[in-house]
Amino acid sequence: MLDEVLKTVDGRRQQAVTALSEFLAIPSVSTRPEHAPDMFRCATWLADQLGKADMEAQVLPTAGHPIVLAKNRHQPGRPTVLLYGHYDVQPPEPLEQWISPPFEPHVRKTEAGTDAIYARGAADDKGQVWCHAEAILAWQSHGGLPVNLTVLIEGEEEIGSDHLQSFISEHRQSLRADIAVISDTNQFARGVPAITYGLRGLAYAQIILTGPSHDLHSGLFGGAVPNPANVLCQIIASLHDSSGRVNIEGFYDDVLELTPHERQMWQRLPFDEQQFARSVGIPHGSGERGYSTLERKWARPTCDVNGLTAGYQGPGAKTIIPSRASAKLSMRLVPNQDPDRIMKLFERTIRGRCPDNVKLELNWFGASEPVLVPVDSPPMQLAAEALRIGFGCEPTFMREGGSIPVVGMIKRLLGIDTLLVGFGLPDDRVHSPNEKFDLDALHAGSRTAAALYDRLSRLTDSAPHGPGAAQ
Amino acid sequence: MLDEVLKTVDGRRQQAVTALSEFLAIPSVSTRPEHAPDMFRCATWLADQLGKADMEAQVLPTAGHPIVLAKNRHQPGRPTVLLYGHYDVQPPEPLEQWISPPFEPHVRKTEAGTDAIYARGAADDKGQVWCHAEAILAWQSHGGLPVNLTVLIEGEEEIGSDHLQSFISEHRQSLRADIAVISDTNQFARGVPAITYGLRGLAYAQIILTGPSHDLHSGLFGGAVPNPANVLCQIIASLHDSSGRVNIEGFYDDVLELTPHERQMWQRLPFDEQQFARSVGIPHGSGERGYSTLERKWARPTCDVNGLTAGYQGPGAKTIIPSRASAKLSMRLVPNQDPDRIMKLFERTIRGRCPDNVKLELNWFGASEPVLVPVDSPPMQLAAEALRIGFGCEPTFMREGGSIPVVGMIKRLLGIDTLLVGFGLPDDRVHSPNEKFDLDALHAGSRTAAALYDRLSRLTDSAPHGPGAAQ
Incomplete structure (x- = not known):
C-alpha cells in the first residue's frame, strides 16, 4: 500500500x-x-x-x-x-x-x-x-x-x-x-x-550589578570605589578556565559523555571545519579543548554572553564609574544536565565571586531541558x-x-x-x-x-x- | 594697600x-x-x-x-x-x-x-x-x-x-x-x-572586538566560535591583579610614590572613610591594597571601565553570540606617568591577550598629563x-x-x-x-x-x- x-x-x-x-x-x-x-x-x-x-x-x-x-x-x-x-x-x-x-x-x-x-x-x-x-x-x-x-x-x-x-x-x-x-x-x-x-537545553540569566548609587566622576572617584563594570568582567571571565571549560563547581557532574561510537560516527560526517569557520567570518573556531566543532556544538555545554550593558555607550568619551553593569548570559546544557540544578550552581558561584560592596541581582529568562x-x-x-x-x-x-x-x-x-x-x-x-x-x-x-x-x-x-x- | x-x-x-x-x-x-x-x-x-x-x-x-x-x-x-x-x-x-x-x-x-x-x-x-x-x-x-x-x-x-x-x-x-x-x-x-x-592625567581608550562576521544563534554555534563579549570580559578582567593593581607590564615603572610626609599630611585631613562610602551608596570603598581612599583617589593610577556594549540589551532573552563587543575604558595617570608611554604599554598588553580569531580595534579618545x-x-x-x-x-x-x-x-x-x-x-x-x-x-x-x-x-x-x- x-x-x-x-x-x-x-x-x-x-x-x-x-x-x-x-x-x-x-x-x-x-x-x-x-x-x-x-x-x-x-x-x-x-x-x-x-x-x-x-x-x-x-x-x-x-x-x-x-x-x-x-x-x-x-x-x-x-x-x-x-x-x-x-x-x-x-x-x-x-x-x-x-x-x-x-x-x-x-x-x-x-x-x-x-x-x-x-x-x-x-x-x-x-x-x-x-x-x-x-x-x-x-x-x-x-x-x-x-x-x-x-x-x-x-x-x-x-x-x-x-x-x-x-x-x-x-x-x-x-x-x-x-x-x-x-x-x-x-x-x-x-x-x-x-x-x-x-x-541542548538552556538556562538564560541576566546579571545586574550595582556599585555606587549613581554614576560617579571617574577622576574624582576612580580607584577608590567598586566599579560594577570591572567586577562584571571579572565574574564573567572567571566562568571559564584556560582550557575553555566552564568553571562552575559541579557543572560537569551529570554531563553524559560522548561514546566512542558517537565520536566516530560524527567524525565520518561530511563536515569541513575550515568551511564552517569561513562561513561565519573567523579564521578558525575555538572552544573547549579536546573536542571537535561538531562535538562542541552538539554535545558540550556552554556559557556564553548574549549581551553586555554598562555606563556610557555613545560616541566619544565620558569619564564615569557606572553605577550599574549587566549581562545577559546563557548556558546551553547537554544530556543529563538538569536546568534547575545548573541554575542553582550558577547562582551560588556568581554570588560567591561578587565582592561584598557590589549588589548582585540575578534574573532567569527561561530554561529548557x-x-x-x-x-x-x-x-x-x-x-x-x-x-x-x-x-x-x-x-x-x-x-x-x-x-x-x-x-x-x-x-x-x-x-x-x-x-x-x-x-x-x-x-x-x-x-x-x-x-x-x-x-x-x-x-x-x-x-x-x-x-x-x-x-x-x-x-x-x-x-x-x-x-x-x-x- | x-x-x-x-x-x-x-x-x-x-x-x-x-x-x-x-x-x-x-x-x-x-x-x-x-x-x-x-x-x-x-x-x-x-x-x-x-x-x-x-x-x-x-x-x-x-x-x-x-x-x-x-x-x-x-x-x-x-x-x-x-x-x-x-x-x-x-x-x-x-x-x-x-x-x-x-x-x-x-x-x-x-x-x-x-x-x-x-x-x-x-x-x-x-x-x-x-x-x-x-x-x-x-x-x-x-x-x-x-x-x-x-x-x-x-x-x-x-x-x-x-x-x-x-x-x-x-x-x-x-x-x-x-x-x-x-x-x-x-x-x-x-x-x-x-x-x-x-x-591625575588620563588616557581614554575604546576597545572593539569582532568575532563572527554577524550575530550567530547561540544554540547552533555556541561553544564552537569565539564569543567577543566573553573575550572582552577576559581581557578586562586580566587588567587587574588580586591586590587591585593594574596588571600591565611596566605600568608602575614611572609612578612617583607618595612620600611619608604626604601620607602623614593626608591622614591628618578631616576625611571620614565611612561618610565617603555612604555618600555614594556603598558599604565600603575598595581599590589597590595598602592605600587609603584619599591616596587611591589622588595619587594612584587606575584602569576603569566607563562603558560596555555587546549583543542584545533589550528586555527578555535573545540567544545570540554577538558579532561585536566593545568597551570604553580609561586610565587615570599619576605623576610621572607619561600618557604616550602608557598608551603603548596598554595596546601591547591588550593585543597580546586577544586570541588570534578575534579582531581587535583600539581607538584613543584623548589623553592628558x-x-x-x-x-x-x-x-x-x-x-x-x-x-x-x-x-x-x-x-x-x-x-x-x-x-x-x-x-x-x-x-x-x-x-x-x-x-x-x-x-x-x-x-x-x-x-x-x-x-x-x-x-x-x-x-x-x-x-x-x-x-x-x-x-x-x-x-x-x-x-x-x-x-x-x-x-
Missing part, C-alpha cells in the same frame, strides 16, 4: 507547491498585534485543508493565538502519533533585502542550482508542516492513514509558545499518544537526510527506515546545538519521546531575508512523512504511553 | 552677588548650537565688565565659541600672571529637579545652613571667575593691580576645549607669563581652604599666604583625582606652572541640578584673589619664564 501512497505523493509535486504557496501567502507574523486577523485566517485555512483530508479539525482559542487541533478517525489497537508544528512565522524585516516579497512565494534557483520556494516561513515551519499534509492527503486517497494521528499546530512558537503548556495540560487526555513527531529541524546537508536525536532519544529505540529505527524510503539514501543521526522547548514540554506533560525528522537545509536562511525551502526537500519530506506513518503503524502496543496515558 | 583693597572687597558683598547673578542669568550652554547667541552675549558681557575695571578686553573668535582675552596695562619689571577660567556651563537638564530655574539665580540656605546662590555655573566656573573680577575691581579702586594680568576665559571647557590649544599657540607671545592661576577646583571641605598641587606642582615652590607659598588672608585660616595642600587638561596645555605651550586655587565645595553639585556657590566662598574667594595678586607681585624676575617667554 505504501508504494501506491508514494506514487500519489510523486504525482502531486506541482499541486504540493501550489498548496504550500497559499499557506505561505498568509502573513502569520505572531509577534505583531496587527497580524492577529492573519493568524486566525492562517489557522482556519490550515484546519480547512486538514478537514479536506477527512480529519476532524478545529481552531481552538488560547489566551494568545489559536491552535489547530485535528484528528483522523482513531481506531483502537493502533498506535497514536502526535504531530506538532507551528504556523506562525518570524517578522520578515528587513524587507529591502528580499529578492521577492516575503509573502508572495516565488520558485527560483538556489545558489546550489536546485529549485526552491522563497517566502517567509518556507522552511520554518510551513513547508515542513505541509510535507505532513501531503502525506495525509496521499494516504486519504488510499483508504486513510494507518495510524491514529493527532495534529497540533500552534501559532506562538516564534514568540515563546507562552500558551502551549496550559493548552497541553488542559487537553492531556485528547493529546495522549505513543510518540510525537516534529519536522522543524534540518537535514545534515543537501542530500544527507537526518534524524536529530539530541538537543536537553533532549536525547536513544538511537536504537524502535521508533527511531522506524523513522530511519522512513527517511531511507523518502530520500532514497541512508539517513544520518545527528544532534543539534539549539533548544526546542516543546520537546521537553511533551516529555514532561505527556510522557512521550519526540522524533525530530526535519527536512530543512542549513542554507535555508530561517529568520533571515530570502528564507526558502528546496522543492526536493518538500517532495522527499512528503514521501518521508508518508512512509513514517506507515512504519509507525508497526509500533507495538507495548510501547510506553507515559503519565498522560496513565491518567 | 592690600588692607584697603580687602575692605573694598568686604564692602561690595551685595554688589558681588548682584553682578554674579547677571553673569549666571546668561544660559551659556556650550554644547547646544541654539545657545550660540547666548555664548556670544556672555563673552561680551564679561569683556564689558573687565573693561569697566580699566582692562583692555576683547572677544576673540575661534572656530568654536569666542574667547575673552583681557589685559591690564602691563608694566616692565612686574611679574605677569595668566588667569584662566571658562564662561560656558553644562546643560541644565533634568530641569524638573531644579528647585529654582537654572538660569534665574536665587539666594537661599544650603543644607549646611549657609547662604548660597543657586544656578547652573554657580561654582563651575562663573562664581569662581567672578571672585577674580571682584579682586580686579577692588584693586582698580586703589590704583590698579600690582601685577601684569592677562585674563583668558574660554567658552568650550565643558565640551573639551577643542579650540584652546590652537588659540594659545597662535597667541603665545601675548600670553607669556610667569605663572598661571586657575580657580576651578574645590576647598577640601567647608571652611578648609585648599591649594590643589596635583592632578598628570600635574604636580612642588608645594615648597615660591608661587605655591605665596598662594598659601593669600588663602590664609582670604579665609582667615590655614590652607590645606591637596591633590585631585580628576584631570584639568588645560594645566598640561599651559605647561607644554607656555612653559609655566599653574596655581590651582579653588573656592568650590564638594557639595556644590557641579554638572547636576541645583548647582550652587556659597556666598561665603564668593566672598572669601574674592578676598583670596585680591591677596593673591598682592603676593604674586613679590615673585622675583628670576622665576622661570619657560619656552613661551624665551621666544
Whole structure:
C-alpha cells in the first residue's frame, strides 16, 4: 500500500507547491498585534485543508493565538502519533533585502542550482508542516492513514509558545499518544537526510550589578570605589578556565559523555571545519579543548554572553564609574544536565565571586531541558527506515546545538519521546531575508512523512504511553 | 594697600552677588548650537565688565565659541600672571529637579545652613571667575593691580576645549607669563581652604572586538566560535591583579610614590572613610591594597571601565553570540606617568591577550598629563599666604583625582606652572541640578584673589619664564 501512497505523493509535486504557496501567502507574523486577523485566517485555512483530508479539525482559542487541533478517525489497537508544528512565522524585516516579497512565494534557483520556494516561513515551519499534509492527503486517497494521528499546530512558537503548556495540560487526555513527531529541524546537508536525536537545553540569566548609587566622576572617584563594570568582567571571565571549560563547581557532574561510537560516527560526517569557520567570518573556531566543532556544538555545554550593558555607550568619551553593569548570559546544557540544578550552581558561584560592596541581582529568562532519544529505540529505527524510503539514501543521526522547548514540554506533560525528522537545509536562511525551502526537500519530506506513518503503524502496543496515558 | 583693597572687597558683598547673578542669568550652554547667541552675549558681557575695571578686553573668535582675552596695562619689571577660567556651563537638564530655574539665580540656605546662590555655573566656573573680577575691581579702586594680568576665559571647557590649544599657540607671545592661576577646583571641605598641587592625567581608550562576521544563534554555534563579549570580559578582567593593581607590564615603572610626609599630611585631613562610602551608596570603598581612599583617589593610577556594549540589551532573552563587543575604558595617570608611554604599554598588553580569531580595534579618545606642582615652590607659598588672608585660616595642600587638561596645555605651550586655587565645595553639585556657590566662598574667594595678586607681585624676575617667554 505504501508504494501506491508514494506514487500519489510523486504525482502531486506541482499541486504540493501550489498548496504550500497559499499557506505561505498568509502573513502569520505572531509577534505583531496587527497580524492577529492573519493568524486566525492562517489557522482556519490550515484546519480547512486538514478537514479536506477527512480529519476532524478545529481552531481552538488560547489566551494568545489559536491552535489547530485535528484528528483522523482513531481506531483502537493502533498506535497514536502526535504531530506538532507551528504556523506562525518570524517578522520578515528587513524587507529591502528580499529578492521577492516575503509573502508572495516565488520558485527560483538556489545558489546550489536546485529549485526552491522563497517566502517567509518556507522552511520554518510551513513547508515542513505541509510535507505532513501531503502525506495525509496521499494516504486519504488510499483508504486513510494507518495510524491514529493527532495534529497540533500552534501559532506562538516564534514568540515563546507562552500558551502551549496550559493548552497541553488542559487537553492531556485528547493529546495522549505513543510518540510525537516534529519536522522543524534540518537535514545534515543537501542530500544527507537526518534524524536529530539530541538537543541542548538552556538556562538564560541576566546579571545586574550595582556599585555606587549613581554614576560617579571617574577622576574624582576612580580607584577608590567598586566599579560594577570591572567586577562584571571579572565574574564573567572567571566562568571559564584556560582550557575553555566552564568553571562552575559541579557543572560537569551529570554531563553524559560522548561514546566512542558517537565520536566516530560524527567524525565520518561530511563536515569541513575550515568551511564552517569561513562561513561565519573567523579564521578558525575555538572552544573547549579536546573536542571537535561538531562535538562542541552538539554535545558540550556552554556559557556564553548574549549581551553586555554598562555606563556610557555613545560616541566619544565620558569619564564615569557606572553605577550599574549587566549581562545577559546563557548556558546551553547537554544530556543529563538538569536546568534547575545548573541554575542553582550558577547562582551560588556568581554570588560567591561578587565582592561584598557590589549588589548582585540575578534574573532567569527561561530554561529548557536537553533532549536525547536513544538511537536504537524502535521508533527511531522506524523513522530511519522512513527517511531511507523518502530520500532514497541512508539517513544520518545527528544532534543539534539549539533548544526546542516543546520537546521537553511533551516529555514532561505527556510522557512521550519526540522524533525530530526535519527536512530543512542549513542554507535555508530561517529568520533571515530570502528564507526558502528546496522543492526536493518538500517532495522527499512528503514521501518521508508518508512512509513514517506507515512504519509507525508497526509500533507495538507495548510501547510506553507515559503519565498522560496513565491518567 | 592690600588692607584697603580687602575692605573694598568686604564692602561690595551685595554688589558681588548682584553682578554674579547677571553673569549666571546668561544660559551659556556650550554644547547646544541654539545657545550660540547666548555664548556670544556672555563673552561680551564679561569683556564689558573687565573693561569697566580699566582692562583692555576683547572677544576673540575661534572656530568654536569666542574667547575673552583681557589685559591690564602691563608694566616692565612686574611679574605677569595668566588667569584662566571658562564662561560656558553644562546643560541644565533634568530641569524638573531644579528647585529654582537654572538660569534665574536665587539666594537661599544650603543644607549646611549657609547662604548660597543657586544656578547652573554657580561654582563651575562663573562664581569662581567672578571672585577674580571682584579682586580686579577692588584693586582698580586703589590704583590698579600690582601685577601684569592677562585674563583668558574660554567658552568650550565643558565640551573639551577643542579650540584652546590652537588659540594659545597662535597667541603665545601675548600670553607669556610667569605663572598661571586657575580657580576651578574645590576647598577640601567647608571652611578648609585648599591649594590643589596635583592632578591625575588620563588616557581614554575604546576597545572593539569582532568575532563572527554577524550575530550567530547561540544554540547552533555556541561553544564552537569565539564569543567577543566573553573575550572582552577576559581581557578586562586580566587588567587587574588580586591586590587591585593594574596588571600591565611596566605600568608602575614611572609612578612617583607618595612620600611619608604626604601620607602623614593626608591622614591628618578631616576625611571620614565611612561618610565617603555612604555618600555614594556603598558599604565600603575598595581599590589597590595598602592605600587609603584619599591616596587611591589622588595619587594612584587606575584602569576603569566607563562603558560596555555587546549583543542584545533589550528586555527578555535573545540567544545570540554577538558579532561585536566593545568597551570604553580609561586610565587615570599619576605623576610621572607619561600618557604616550602608557598608551603603548596598554595596546601591547591588550593585543597580546586577544586570541588570534578575534579582531581587535583600539581607538584613543584623548589623553592628558598628570600635574604636580612642588608645594615648597615660591608661587605655591605665596598662594598659601593669600588663602590664609582670604579665609582667615590655614590652607590645606591637596591633590585631585580628576584631570584639568588645560594645566598640561599651559605647561607644554607656555612653559609655566599653574596655581590651582579653588573656592568650590564638594557639595556644590557641579554638572547636576541645583548647582550652587556659597556666598561665603564668593566672598572669601574674592578676598583670596585680591591677596593673591598682592603676593604674586613679590615673585622675583628670576622665576622661570619657560619656552613661551624665551621666544
